[in-house]
Amino acid sequence: MSAAVETAAFEGWVREQLAQVEQALDAWVPADAPAGLGAAMRYGVLDGGKRLRPLLVRAAAEAVNGHCDAAMRAAVAVELIHAYSLVHDDMPCMDDDVLRRGKPTVHVQFGEATAMLAGDAMQALAFEVLTPEGEAGLPPALQARLVALLARASGHAGMAGGQAIDLAATGKPLTEAELRQMHRLKTGALLQASVLMGAATGPCGAGAWSALSDFGAALGLAFQIVDDILDVTQASDKLGKTAGKDMDANKPTYVTVLGLDEARRQAHALHASAVDALARSGLADTHGLRQLADMVVHRDC
């Protein structure tokens, strides 16, 4: 296949995946939850975002020829966790942001109390979606495994832990190692878990698992470095969120710690290492994961 044909095929695959994920989110995030809670949850998760995590889940599931319904549930669950973290992160006591995905943030639209509850309920919903019990023909052992991966990536040793480091780091100089540790938890853990949850839906030996784990770690860090680069090189309207925010908030970023050139160099080195890991995995079809790695590093928003 030529590069242009490959790219067109990938774009078609992405469109199809996004349509399916959006449909599943629409079906599973309740419109009828009491007293405006459902509306706030849906506002926080539908019609927005790049859906990188669901795409990683689905691409990894394809690489292992995984269980379709499990992969869709994992994709929705990981996006719910990501979306809840944004809702809470935007609140006045955290980043105090008013713009997200080009729209007013959830607390601006629904009030702080409802935003906090909506985030809490989105987290619970992620674990509901992963445990359909008898209904979906999803093996209980796979349900438990997906919950285990997601809970660990979301909590104190993952995303929430990284956010705590981030909070404590504002205005403080961090070494590159400290910054890496912060992002490894804050964004890396959930991106890596997306890959591994996809991989858990099908047969995946220890070697392939370890390679995909390395792939997810490299891609997660590359994602954050590119995020920091875009924060200083792109305008708010392009990003759909407030640009230059981290810089203004006196938060350490890869650009402030390494400079723009070295940050770019490291993003490319991590991309190469992610691609190597895919080759090492020995899996037949890692095409989608490879294209997602390209997308993460070459995106402009």
Next chain:
Amino acid sequence: MSAAVETAAFEGWVREQLAQVEQALDAWVPADAPAGLGAAMRYGVLDGGKRLRPLLVRAAAEAVNGHCDAAMRAAVAVELIHAYSLVHDDMPCMDDDVLRRGKPTVHVQFGEATAMLAGDAMQALAFEVLTPEGEAGLPPALQARLVALLARASGHAGMAGGQAIDLAATGKPLTEAELRQMHRLKTGALLQASVLMGAATGPCGAGAWSALSDFGAALGLAFQIVDDILDVTQASDKLGKTAGKDMDANKPTYVTVLGLDEARRQAHALHASAVDALARSGLADTHGLRQLADMVVHRDC
């Protein structure tokens, strides 16, 4: 056994259970989570509370001769969910409370951002505790079942949904039916789930399951009615939280909707119906559950 001997035996059982639950919480809530997050989580969950939910899990597990490690994990998980809900509920954007279990609330002690993150991480930890994977000899199907019960009781159709109704109800007149629906979700769902999670750890036929479900529902509502009664009849130092708070906040309570006498009558009627449900369950040893129902209705704090 005489009533006095029974009571003494029950008190000994409670002390033993509480010591074990406290030890498990101490072991599983991390001291070393990054940047003060672990300290805030431990502050929010250790050394406080009546631990009613863990006691219900353990008593229900004894009634079905359940899996010991599963029952302990379920007890810890449900308490983590309860504790996180208190941390978030106390925040300025919600109830804005400064006193809980006789201590400053988590956001007063650690700041709002850390309190929100600690609550988020406590929720994730609940699901980690339920999914120890290979380690604990816990059957994966049981892990998935416990997660399913807990996630549904915590989220939009359970605790978080009830809190949203509560938020929307402040200053509004509610009918008794609306008030019951609010509490059925806000506190009832998690209390009922405590009983059912315990029951899930051992063999429990459909009839016994349904009876325990009724027991949990009646006990959950009785608990809330007694809470509302104590809110007007007890002083803050006895309760370990701000008394008269709901009344002052112009929130509808069973006392404002029904009056004190009718609220007391209903609490006793629910107790009788909980006791009936236990008799219907056909389970051999529902002694602990019965004593807990007595405790819920006759407590003075």
